Structure formats: C-alpha cells, structure tokens
Amino acid sequence: MAFDYDKYIRPGKLPHIWCPGCGHGIVMKGLIRAIDSLGLDKNNTAIVSGIGCASRLPGYIDCCTLHTAHGRAAAFATGVKMAKPEMNVILCGGDGDGTAIGGNHFIHACRRNIDMTYIIMNNNIYGMTGGQFSPCTPTGAKASTTPYGNPDPAFDVAKLAIGAGATFVARGTAYHATQIDKLIAEAIQHKGFSVVEILDDCPTTYGRRNKFKSVIEMMNRLKDIAVPVKAAEKMTPEQLEGKVLTGVLYKQEKPEYTTEYAKVIERAKGAK
Amino acid sequence: MEKKLPTIEIIEKYCKGCHICVEFCPTKVLEMQGFVAAVKNLEACIKCMQCELRCPDFAIKVTA
Numbered sequence: 001m002a003f004d005y006d007k008y009i010r011p012g013k014l015p016h017i018w019c020p021g022c023g024h025g026i027v028m029k030g031l032i033r034a035i036d037s038l039g040l041d042k043n044n045t046a047i048v049s050g051i052g053c054a055s056r057l058p059g060y061i062d063c064c065t066l067h068t069a070h071g072r073a074a075a076f077a078t079g080v081k082m083a084k085p086e087m088n089v090i091l092c093g094g095d096g097d098g099t100a101i102g103g104n105h106f107i108h109a110c111r112r113n114i115d116m117t118y119i120i121m122n123n124n125i126y127g128m129t130g131g132q133f134s135p136c137t138p139t140g141a142k143a144s145t146t147p148y149g150n151p152d153p154a155f156d157v158a159k160l161a162i163g164a165g166a167t168f169v170a171r172g173t174a175y176h177a178t179q180i181d182k183l184i185a186e187a188i189q190h191k192g193f194s195v196v197e198i199l200d201d202c203p204t205t206y207g208r209r210n211k212f213k214s215v216i217e218m219m220n221r222l223k224d225i226a227v228p229v230k231a232a233e234k235m236t237p238e239q240l241e242g243k244v245l246t247g248v249l250y251k252q253e254k255p256e257y258t259t260e261y262a263k264v265i266e267r268a269k270g271a272k
Numbered sequence: 273m274e275k276k277l278p279t280i281e282i283i284e285k286y287c288k289g290c291h292i293c294v295e296f297c298p299t300k301v302l303e304m305q306g307f308v309a310a311v312k313n314l315e316a317c318i319k320c321m322q323c324e325l326r327c328p329d330f331a332i333k334v335t336a
Contacts, residue, residue, distance in 0.1 A: 002281075002324060002334055002335045003324070005330055014286055014329075014330055015286045015288070015329060015330075016330075018328065018329075020288035020289055020290040020329075021288075021290035021291070021292060022328055023328060024328065025327070025328025025330065026325075026326060026327075026328050029325070029328075029330070174328075177322075177325040177326050178325060203290075215290050215291060215292060216291060216292070216295045216296075219292065219295075219296070
C-alpha cells in the first residue's frame, strides 16, 4: 500500500528544491516514515536545521520546525530541548554544516548526551554554496576549491560522534532506502544524543567533478561500498578496504543531560 | 484467477527525471518518456515498492 506522505508535508511545498537524483528526498521520506511508525505528535516534535541543501528539509515537513544560522542547529536545538524536555527534537543537516561550520556545536552536543537525534546527510561536499570541499570530501576528490584534488583526509562522522560521546551512532545510505526509517526510528527512541549518518549523493556539485557519469553510478557506488556491521565481522581487513560499515555502530546507556539538569535545579532549590 | 494489477501513479509535476526508479526497478516496469518516468509494462510489477521508496521527488505512488 502506498505510504501517504502528504499528511506530513506542508501543502503547496512540493516539488522541493533539490536537484534531480539528490538523495536528500529519500532521507526525508525515511524520516517521515520513522515519525509515522513511532506515532509522534506533530505538535510535540521539533525539527531543527542549519543552512545548506540538507537543511532545507524542515521547511517541507508539517511539524514544529526551526531553520537557524549556519552550523548552529545543535545550539538552537539544545535550547528547545532545555526549555521543553518532553519534546522530540530532531536535527538535520549536511556534512559541511554539521562537521565544519557547526563542528564545535556538534561535538559538544555529543559530549552532553542531550536527548536529540541528529541526521547528518553526508554528500561529501558543500552543495548549495557552490561545491567547495567539506571535511567529509575524500582525499584526492575534486571540488570547486580543490581543482587539483583534495589533499586533506576526510572525517569519519560516526567515529567522530563516538569519540565525542554520542550514545547512539548509526549509518545508512540513500540507496538502502528501507533501512533509513528503521535507523532513524531507533535513534529517536534512544534516550541520549543519537547520530544517524546517511551517505548521500550530490550529482550536481560532486558527481560531475569526480567522473560520475550519472546519478545511477553514484547510487551504485553507495550500494557497493556499504557493508552491514554483521557481515563485516566475517570479513578480512583486505576485504573491508574501501568499504563503509552500515547499521547501528554504537549504542550505550549514559545519564541524559536534561534529566541531570533537572537534578541540578532540585539541588539548587534545596540549597536556599 | 486473473492477477490483480497494482496501480502506479506518477505525478509528472514532481518528477525531475533522475532515472532512479527506471534503473533500480527489478522487473523493468518503468521507462523514461521524455523528461519524466512512465509505466511501460505494468504486468511485470511485483509490488516491491522500491520505485516509491527510492523516488527522491515524492513522484511515485504504488497502490497494490
């Protein structure tokens, strides 16, 4: 049966602005299915984003939404969560927004373990601003600011999140569409800071500079490099060369920030 | 008994012609007609919904 996306989309907002073949639309569908499967109340769900292609996502969804300054999604979302701890707070953004311009906000939100879900759509480039290289652009890849190849090594967003203290980290790809909603739903249910990295494609500013002939070639690349965590256990390091693990990579229970902060408030009241 | 065929609705206004649905349909039900996707062979449809799931533009609705 066809899924009715229309009840979660603001009337008159489609077609969206993303380029033909851009995976952000696939991720948005996954997010909508996840919200629906958990039965979240639209009025009690906030979707927060920064600036960029991926950060246009909240504008289309009929929930409480907040479109903020570049890289500051985590900061604004922390404010929302602290003011209304009962609210489901979901952040979304791209790799440049999340790990470069908002890198500090991202790692400190991870460290605090505040109960939010951050969906990072990693398309290896700054798409909207004209194809500049981002911290997730692979070494050697071309961007508008690295026409002779990028000398920098790329961030592994999942490892960065784990290292910074996030308690739920998962990775999916835009090709594996059926997995996206399950990962996001599990991340939303997790009490603590959850990061879901979705490997995405940008045919317009990344693909055409890096010899991908079509969207299909980019999608096939995502299909080829993704290895589920369980399958990877049986593989040798040579077989895993150039592959990326997908699925739930890390999960841990730790004290959550708003709960801990409420205790601080109680202690302060008692001190009077 | 006659096989019950699904209906595949393609919203042409939303379709941006990325070819994802056409290429990843396991039974090659869809084809490109000009800039937009169109149903070519509905009888081959196995209702796997992959076209609907992967369409980034909310342009395909499969009703089984």
